Each structure stands twice: as structure tokens, then as C-alpha cells.
Amino acid sequence: MENKEKFVVITGASTGIGLATSHYLSQQDYAVIGLDKDPSPKDFLGIFQLCDLSDAEKVAAIYKNLAAAYPIYGLVNNAARAMPSNLGNLTVQEFEEVMAVNVRAPLQAIQAVVESMKQNFNTGRIVNIASTSLLGAENRLAYSMSKGALNTMTKSLALELGPSNITVNAVAPGVTATEGFKKYTSPDSDAYKFLMKSIPLGRPGRPEGIAATINFLLSDDADFITGQTIFVCGGMSIGGRRVDLQSKS
Secondary structure, X not given: OOOOOEEEEEEOOOOHHHHHHHHXXXXXXXXXXXXXXXXXXXXXOOEEEEOOOOOHHHHHHXXXXXXXXXXXXXEEEXXXXXXXXXXXXXXXXXXXXXXXXXXXXXXXXXXHHHHHHHHHHOOEEEEEEOOXXXXXXXXXXXXXHHHHHHHHHHHHXXXXXXXXXXXXXXXXXXXXXXXXXXXXXXXXXXXXXXHHHOOOOOOOEOHHHHHHHHHHHHOHHHOOOOOOEEEEOOXXXXXXXXXXXXOOO
């Protein structure tokens, strides 16, 4: 097989974990294609496509064009929509909006790129960005449900795509010091101090640390890992009260 450039599609690539991952992978042996409803940062390294993942028809057209134009090796489903919600105030419309971006859009992406992976590389890597909220989260009912569904999708598709030598894994970040988190959560606030007490390591994670984990799962060193969820949460997921105030991934 000829040595083809490996393109990796990353959703939610304008900010936070998505932007950090785009920069990290661009410095490795990957060509990055970033998707986001927000404009590209000036320092974005790679191809950028404006895309509102809540619009199913537009999303389908964009992915179809990308899969036809580039040899897709990897997919990072990072974009997510989160809003405060509980049993008493969650509306059907809000529920559907969260599920559309957090579950339906990742499924569309996977459906669109697997043939490119098979035809161009006889292998492929899919990484879904979940959250510690998949374990349950107060006042984040729709979001935690969507991340639980994404986690189940990861395991089911690992079984289905394994015979095609395509791995499917998830990364579940805990509290991560993205720009959005820093903007809305002051280190001097009681909320921040309470949050740090819920993390065994006593500090938030770094977007670059999440990006490094994603990079590992894309690599040849991870070619026998599939259907797994890696919690990158400072120990938050193994005990104590779980609080996830992470902003947009």
C-alpha cells in the first residue's frame, strides 16, 4: 500500500480540548481536519470547516465531501452540548438538542468515515470523547445520559468494526482547565475549592493531557485496545462525590 497522509477529523476543534488536540496531533504525523460551529482560531494548524452539528442534513453533506476528498485514518468525536438540567426542568426540545450533538452527530461521523478507513488504510482509529458524567451527574441529566449513550456506542461499534481492524475507544475527561473553565471558575471561589476536594490529585487536568491520551489511542502502540473507556480525571471517577463542571470540550 502506498504511504498515504493520515487525516484525522476532530469535532469541536475551535476551543478547549478540541483545539488542544488539533494542535497536538498536527505536531505528530497527522493532517488535521477541524469542524466547529465557531470560527477557526487564527493559529489553527490544519484544514477547518464550519459545521453546526445540530443540523443533520448539513452534517451528512459535509462528511460525505470530506470522506471523498481525503484519506481519513482517524476520527475524534469531541464536540458536545451541555446545559444544566434535572428531572423537573428538562424539556423535550433541550433533551433532543443535547442528544443530537452528543450522540447522533458522532454516529453520523462514524458512518461517513469508516469506508475511507477501510479502503485507504485497512485499519482506522475512532476516539469518542465522553465524560466522567457518564457515571451520573447532578443537574446534568441530559448531558450525562448522552455521554452514557456515547460510551455504549463505543463498545457496540468496537465489536462491529473489530473485524475491519478499526478500533473504537472513548476518553472520559474529568475537570479540565480549558479557557472556558478558567473564565467561569475562579481558583479563589468556594465552588473551585470544593471541586478540587473531589479530585484525588487535587487539581484540574490539562487539555494537553487529554490530547496526549487521544494521540496514544490513535497510534500503532494502541492497535490492540478497543471498546475501552479511559478516564482522565485525576482519580475523580473511582470514589467520592463526582462533580463535572467541565465547559465545552
